[in-house]
Amino acid sequence: MIPVNFDYYRPDTLKEAVMAYRDIKNAGLKPYYYGGGTEIITMSRVGNITPDAVIDIKNIPECYEYGLNNGKMVFGAGVTLTKIVESGLFPLLGKACGRVADHSAQGKITLGGNICGTVIYRESLLPLLLCDAEIIVARADGLHKFPVMEALNSGKRLQEGELLVKVSLDKEWAKEKYWHIKKVKAEKIGYPLVSVSALSHQGIVRMAFSGACGFPLRIAEMESAPSPGQNEKTARGYILHLPSPVREDLEGSAKYREWVFQNTIAEILNS
Amino acid sequence: MLHLSGRSNIVLDVNGHPYDVNVRPSDILLEVLRNQLGLNGAKPGCENGDCGACTVLVDGWPVKSCIMLAVEAAGHKITTIEGLKNTPVQKAFVDKAAFQCGYCTPGFILVCHALLQIHPQPDDSTIESWLQSNICRCTGFQTIKDALGQAIRQNAT
Numbered sequence: 167m168i169p170v171n172f173d174y175y176r177p178d179t180l181k182e183a184v185m186a187y188r189d190i191k192n193a194g195l196k197p198y199y200y201g202g203g204t205e206i207i208t209m210s211r212v213g214n215i216t217p218d219a220v221i222d223i224k225n226i227p228e229c230y231e232y233g234l235n236n237g238k239m240v241f242g243a244g245v246t247l248t249k250i251v252e253s254g255l256f257p258l259l260g261k262a263c264g265r266v267a268d269h270s271a272q273g274k275i276t277l278g279g280n281i282c283g284t285v286i287y288r289e290s291l292l293p294l295l296l297c298d299a300e301i302i303v304a305r306a307d308g309l310h311k312f313p314v315m316e317a318l319n320s321g322k323r324l325q326e327g328e329l330l331v332k333v334s335l336d337k338e339w340a341k342e343k344y345w346h347i348k349k350v351k352a353e354k355i356g357y358p359l360v361s362v363s364a365l366s367h368q369g370i371v372r373m374a375f376s377g378a379c380g381f382p383l384r385i386a387e388m389e390s391a392p393s394p395g396q397n398e399k400t401a402r403g404y405i406l407h408l409p410s411p412v413r414e415d416l417e418g419s420a421k422y423r424e425w426v427f428q429n430t431i432a433e434i435l436n437s
Numbered sequence: 438m439l440h441l442s443g444r445s446n447i448v449l450d451v452n453g454h455p456y457d458v459n460v461r462p463s464d465i466l467l468e469v470l471r472n473q474l475g476l477n478g479a480k481p482g483c484e485n486g487d488c489g490a491c492t493v494l495v496d497g498w499p500v501k502s503c504i505m506l507a508v509e510a511a512g513h514k515i516t517t518i519e520g521l522k523n524t525p526v527q528k529a530f531v532d533k534a535a536f537q538c539g540y541c542t543p544g545f546i547l548v549c550h551a552l553l554q555i556h557p558q559p560d561d562s563t564i565e566s567w568l569q570s571n572i573c574r575c576t577g578f579q580t581i582k583d584a585l586g587q588a589i590r591q592n593a594t
Contacts, residue, residue: 167464167465167468167484168463168464168465170463171443171461171462171463172462172463173440173441173442173462174439174440174441174442174462174506174508175438175439175440176438176439176440177438178438182438186438202504203504203505203506203509204486204504207465207486207503207504207505207506208485208486208504210463211484211485220462222509224509225439248498264566267486268487268489268569268570269499269566269567269569269570270489270492270499270500270501270548270567270570270571271486271501271504271570273498273499273500274486274500274501274504274505354569355569
């Protein structure tokens with residue numbers, strides 16, 4: 167049971183959604199955009215958040231765009247992870263989405279919710295960091311486009327009141343060789359010790375990872391071509407270039423995480 | 438724009454019947470099914486989206502009803518375990534004795550039923566992925582997998 171009452175809004179347009187957010191906020195209340203709602207429900211239930219209003223984006227067509235459009239793959243923020251997995255449009259993104267939570271939950275979790283939520287891992291963002299993807303964001307003054315690397319890498323977030331509408335990227339990225347490895351403390355379902363998405367582009371292996379720090383991260387300047395005998399050193403270099411200390415929590419100690427992270431990078435470079 | 442505040446009347450389509458219910462926007466589907474409609478097949482377990490005991494089908498796909506607001510479910514077709522009758526999966530669960538205490542059984546049956554509707558001949562990886570959504574605290578996983586195997590084989594004939 168959710169022990170608080172909140173209002174429920176279901177706007178039909180992007181403008182209605184961002185205006186509703188602004189008006190509720192201006193009234194001194196706490197609104198939340200609502201996609202799949204899994205995080206909002208579970209956190210409200212235990213009192214971690216106390217929304218005054220949720221703004222459900224399910225009736226907004228732009229948030230449900232999905233497929234190819236003028237040579238671009240387009241994924242609306244309201245599209246569920248299951249749809250991304252089942253369609254196979256972008257296999258690397260499907261692989262990453264297919265390892266978030268469990269299968270039934272993936273039918274409820276949306277791409278936008280996973281990218282913008284408060285759970286730190288946000289693993290569906292990893293493939294998008296690798297592929298020069300762009301996000302479309304709605305604000306009160308209209309739509310804005312940003313490179314994912316600029317807007318969301320290394321702990322960056324959308325601004326208060328901004329609504330993620332969709333993500334787009336060139337369809338050619340779906341043809342590149344890719345890896346997605348998620349390592350958890352036990353079994354298959356759970357928060358990651360580390361998740362690494364990687365993609366080979368023009369001989370260089372791009373990598374983005376989650377779990378090592380408190381946010382998804384791509385360190386583009388560290389990326390290089392695999393080189394037998396040097397890959398372990400490259401993997402060590404990633405550790406040295408992390409912008410914050412390796413995480414330490416109940417999933418794993420910092421030392422253990424560091425070891426798993428380094429081995430996972432080397433495993434990809436050696437494969 | 439739809440705006441609901443306080444208690445509101447909505448219609449839920451459950452097992453093919455329209456039901457008028459009076460809900461708060463923050464009421465979750467699981468509570469409404471159990472407390473207002475008397476459909477106790479969906480079980481409260483973790484109530485955190487982890488265990489799958491509360492699984493129902495929404496438009497044919499498994500959803501944990503503890504992580505869905507009742508107001509979100511309006512306009513969709515909801516199937517609870519009470520809405521399944523004599524399906525191959527139910528028969529297979531009986532044949533293979535795929536339950537111990539039975540608390541997780543409705544959720545597992547609904548996941549297996551949906552799997553066979555959407556992927557009539559699933560591969561091992563798909564089976565593993567779908568079944569990992571649910572937890573059997575009695576650890577009766579092998580017989581559940583055996584039951585699903587029987588239903589898949591029956592599907593093929």
